[in-house]
Amino acid sequence: xxxxxxxxxxxxxxxxxxxxxxxxxxxxxxxxxxxxxxxxxxxxxxxxxxxxxxxxxxxxxxxxxxxxxxxxxxxxxxxxxxxxxxxxxxxxxxxxxxxxxxxxxxxxxxxxxxxxxxxxxxxxxxxxxxxxxxxxxxxxxxxxxxxxxxxxxxxxxxxxxxxxxxxxxxxxxxxxxxxxxxxxxxxxxxxxxxxxxxxxxxxxxxxxxxxxxxxxxxxxxxxxxxxxxxxxxxxxxxxxxxxxxxxxxxxxxxxxxxxxxxxxxxxxxxxxxxxxxxxxxxxxx
Amino acid sequence: xxxxxxxxxxxxxxxxxxxxxxxxxxxxxxxxxxxxxxxxxxxxxxxxxxxxxxxxxxxxxxxxxxxxxxxxxxxxxxxxxxxxxxxxxxxxxxxxxxxxxxxxxxxxxxxxxxxxxxxxxxxxxxxxxxxxxxxxxxxxxxxxxxxxxxxxxxxxxxxxxxxxxxxxxxxxxxxxxxxxxxxxxxxxxxxxxxxxxxxxxxxxxxxxxxxxxxxxxxxxxxxxxxxxxxxxxxxxxxxxxxxxxxxxxxxxxxxxxxxxxxxxxxxxxxxxxxxxxxxxxxxxxxxxxxxxxxxxxxxxxxxxxxxxxxxxxxxxxxxxxxxxxxxxxxxxxxxxxxxxxxxxxxxxxxxxxxxxxxxxxxxxxxxxxxxxxxxx
Numbered sequence: 121x122x123x124x125x126x127x128x129x130x131x132x133x134x135x136x137x138x139x140x141x142x143x144x145x146x147x148x149x150x151x152x153x154x155x156x157x158x159x160x161x162x163x164x165x166x167x168x169x170x171x172x173x174x175x176x177x178x179x180x181x182x183x184x185x186x187x188x189x190x191x192x193x194x195x196x197x198x199x200x201x202x203x204x205x206x207x208x209x210x211x212x213x214x215x216x217x218x219x220x221x222x223x224x225x226x227x228x229x230x231x232x233x234x235x236x237x238x239x240x241x242x243x244x245x246x247x248x249x250x251x252x253x254x255x256x257x258x259x260x261x262x263x264x265x266x267x268x269x270x271x272x273x274x275x276x277x278x279x280x281x282x283x284x285x286x287x288x289x290x291x292x293x294x295x296x297x298x299x300x301x302x303x304x305x306x307x308x309x310x311x312x313x314x315x316x317x318x319x320x321x322x323x324x325x326x327x328x329x330x331x332x333x334x335x336x337x338x339x340x341x342x343x344x345x346x347x348x349x350x351x352x353x354x355x356x357x358x359x360x361x362x363x364x365x366x367x368x369x370x371x372x373x374x375x376x377x378x379x380x381x382x383x384x385x386x387x388x389x390x391x392x393x394x395x396x397x398x399x400x401x402x403x404x405x
Numbered sequence: 406x407x408x409x410x411x412x413x414x415x416x417x418x419x420x421x422x423x424x425x426x427x428x429x430x431x432x433x434x435x436x437x438x439x440x441x442x443x444x445x446x447x448x449x450x451x452x453x454x455x456x457x458x459x460x461x462x463x464x465x466x467x468x469x470x471x472x473x474x475x476x477x478x479x480x481x482x483x484x485x486x487x488x489x490x491x492x493x494x495x496x497x498x499x500x501x502x503x504x505x506x507x508x509x510x511x512x513x514x515x516x517x518x519x520x521x522x523x524x525x526x527x528x529x530x531x532x533x534x535x536x537x538x539x540x541x542x543x544x545x546x547x548x549x550x551x552x553x554x555x556x557x558x559x560x561x562x563x564x565x566x567x568x569x570x571x572x573x574x575x576x577x578x579x580x581x582x583x584x585x586x587x588x589x590x591x592x593x594x595x596x597x598x599x600x601x602x603x604x605x606x607x608x609x610x611x612x613x614x615x616x617x618x619x620x621x622x623x624x625x626x627x628x629x630x631x632x633x634x635x636x637x638x639x640x641x642x643x644x645x646x647x648x649x650x651x652x653x654x655x656x657x658x659x660x661x662x663x664x665x666x667x668x669x670x671x672x673x674x675x676x677x678x679x680x681x682x683x684x685x686x687x688x689x690x691x692x693x694x695x696x697x698x699x700x701x702x703x704x705x706x707x708x709x710x711x712x713x714x715x716x717x718x719x720x721x722x723x724x725x726x727x728x729x730x731x732x733x734x735x736x737x738x739x740x741x742x743x744x745x746x747x748x749x750x751x752x753x754x755x756x757x758x759x760x761x762x763x764x765x766x767x768x769x770x771x772x773x774x775x776x777x778x779x780x781x
Binding site for chain 1: 629
C-alpha cells in the first residue's frame with residue numbers, strides 16, 4: 121500500500137505511519153512545506169524545526185532534521201533562543217491556532233515585534249484537535265465545539281493581520297485548497313530575512329467537521345474554497361460582506377532590521393567581537 | 406595571577422557565568438535579581454555572547470533551553486514570582502536533559518510579597534516546583550565569593566549531568582558587596598559532543614545515566630521532546646516500562662552521583678552538643694553564633710549546606726551523629742527543616758528557627774533559640 125513519495129527522503133521513515141486522522145490537512149501542508157523549501161533552494165540539513173503542543177506541532181517529529189518539540193504555546197520562545205544561539209540555522213516553527221494564538225499569544229506578538237528570522241507555519245483548524253474538539257481563539261463566532269455546546273460567542277483573532285500589525289516583515293494566509301499559492305508563500309517566507317508568518321486555514325473533519333455539520337474532508341475543503349476571498353478583492357469589500365469569509369493573500373511584505381543581526385552588529389561595531397557559535401564545547405573562551 | 410574585585414553579589418553571579426562560558430542570557434526584570442541581567446546585558450556583547458530581554462519568565466526559560474540546544478551555555482536569573490512561571494519549562498529541561506542554569510535571588514513571598522527583602526521561601530519550589538518526579542541540583546551561596554564560585558559550579562554540574570541546575574541565592578547575598586578573588590586556574594567543564602553520527606542515541610540508558618549532547622546543526626538530526634521518549638528521542642507515551650525506565654534513569658543519574666555533587670561545610674561539630682544547620686545568608690549569623698557560644702564555653706557547632714539538592718543526607722547524619730540537639734536556621738517558616746528532621750529524627754531532636762519578614766536572623770536570636778531548646 122505504500123507509495124514512494126518524492127519527499128520521503130526528508131522524513132524519519134522509522135516514525136511512520138503518522139498519527140494524523142484521515143482527511144487531516146497536516147499531510148498536505150507538510151507536502152507544501154517541502155515543496156516550498158525546495159523551491160527556495162534551502163539546504164534541508166541546515167533546517168531546525170521547533171514546535172509546541174497540538175496536532176500541528178507533531179509535524180517536526182516526522183521530519184529528518186533537528187527538531188525541538190517543546191511545551192504548549194512556547195515554541196517561539198525556544199525558537200528565539202535557538203536562533204540567537206546559532207543564527208546560521210534556518211529555524212522553522214510549526215504551530216497551531218491554540219498553540220500560538222491562545223496560550224502562546226504573547227510570544228507570537230513579541231517574536232513578530234522583534235522581527236527575528238524565523239519562519240512560522242501556523243496550521244489553523246479553528247479547534248483544539250489533540251484534546252478532542254474544544255473551541256480555539258480562531259473558532260468562528262457561532263461555531264460549535266465541545267466547550268461551546270450552544271455556539272461560540274467570542275470573536276476570533278485575525279492572525280495574519282495581528283502578526284503583521286505586531287511588526288512581522290512577512291505575513292500571509294492561504295488554505296489547504298490553494299496549494300500553489302501556499303507553496304510560493306512558504307518559499308517567500310523561508311527566503312525573507314526576518315519574521316515570517318504563514319497561516320494555513322485547514323480542515324479538521326474529525327472534530328471541527330463533526331461539530332459543525334461538515335463531517336467529510338470534501339465538505340470541509342469545499343467550504344474552505346467557497347469562503348475564500350483574495351485580499352485584493354477583500355480590500356474593496358465592506359466588513360459586513362466579509363463576515364465568515366477567509367481572506368487569503370499577503371498581509372505584510374517589507375524589510376526591517378533583523379533581531380540577531382542587530383545583536384551581531386552591536387558586538388562587532390562596539391567591541392570587535394563576532395557572536396560565538398557552539399561555544400559550549402570549548403573549555404576556554 | 407588571581408584577581409580581586411569588590412563587587413555586589415548579583416554582579417559576582419554574572420561574572421561567574423561569564424567565567425563558566427555562559428554566552429547566552431535570556432531574562433525578565435525582577436527585583437532583587439535584576440543586576441544579574443543588567444550586568445550580562447552590558448558584558449555579553451563584549452565576549453561574543455548574546456543577551457535577550459524576553460517578554461516574560463516563561464519565555465526566558467524557553468529561550469535558554471533553545472539556546473542550550475543551539476550549542477551555547479545558557480542562563481536566566483529571577484526571583485520567586487518568576488521562578489513560579491518558569492516551572493513548566495524547567496520540567497521540560499529535566500525530561501529533555503538540557504543543561505541550563507537558573508539563578509533565583511529569593512525575596513519575601515508568597516506572591517509578590519516583599520520584592521526588596523530577603524527570604525529563602527523557594528527551597529521546596531526548586532525541589533518540587535515542576536510536575537512529576539525528578540531530582541534537581543541546587544546550590545546555595547552564603548557570600549559574594551560563593552555566588553561567583555557556585556554559579557561556575559552550577560554550569561559545570563549542568564554540563565556534567567545534562568540537567569538544569571539552580572543557584573538558590575537570596576536578597577542579602579544578591580545585594581551585599583564583598584571582596585572576591587578570581588583564581589586563574591578555575592575548572593570549567595566543556596560540553597561533550599558525541600562522535601558517531603550514524604548510531605548515536607541521544608537518550609540511551611547508559612550506565613552512568615548521562616549521554617554526550619550534540620547541538621542542533623551538528624548533523625545528528627535528533628528529536629527532542631517533552632513527551633516520554635525512547636532512546637532515539639521518539640515519543641513513546643503508552644508503554645509503562647518505557648516511562649519508568651526514562652524517569653528512573655533521570656533520577657538515578659543524580660542520586661547515584663550524590664558523592665560527586667553534594668557538598669557541606671562545617672565547624673566545631675566534633676564535640677558539639679548542639680549543631681546549627683543552615684544555608685545561604687543565615688550561615689553568616691550561624692557561624693558568629695557558634696563563635697559566641699564557644700567563647701561562653703558552650704559546645705555548639707554548625708553545618709553549612711552548599712547543595713540543598715540533592716539533599717546531603719549522609720554528610721549531615723555523619724556530622725550530627727553525636728549531637729543531642731540540631732537547630733535548623735532558615736529564612737522561611739521551615740522548609741529544609743523537614744529534610745534535616747527526616748534524616749536525623751531517630752537519633753536527635755531537630756528544631757527550627759524560621760525567620761520571615763526580610764531580616765537576617767541575628768547571632769543573638771540564634772543563641773536565644775539554643776537556650777530555649779535547652780542546648781548548652
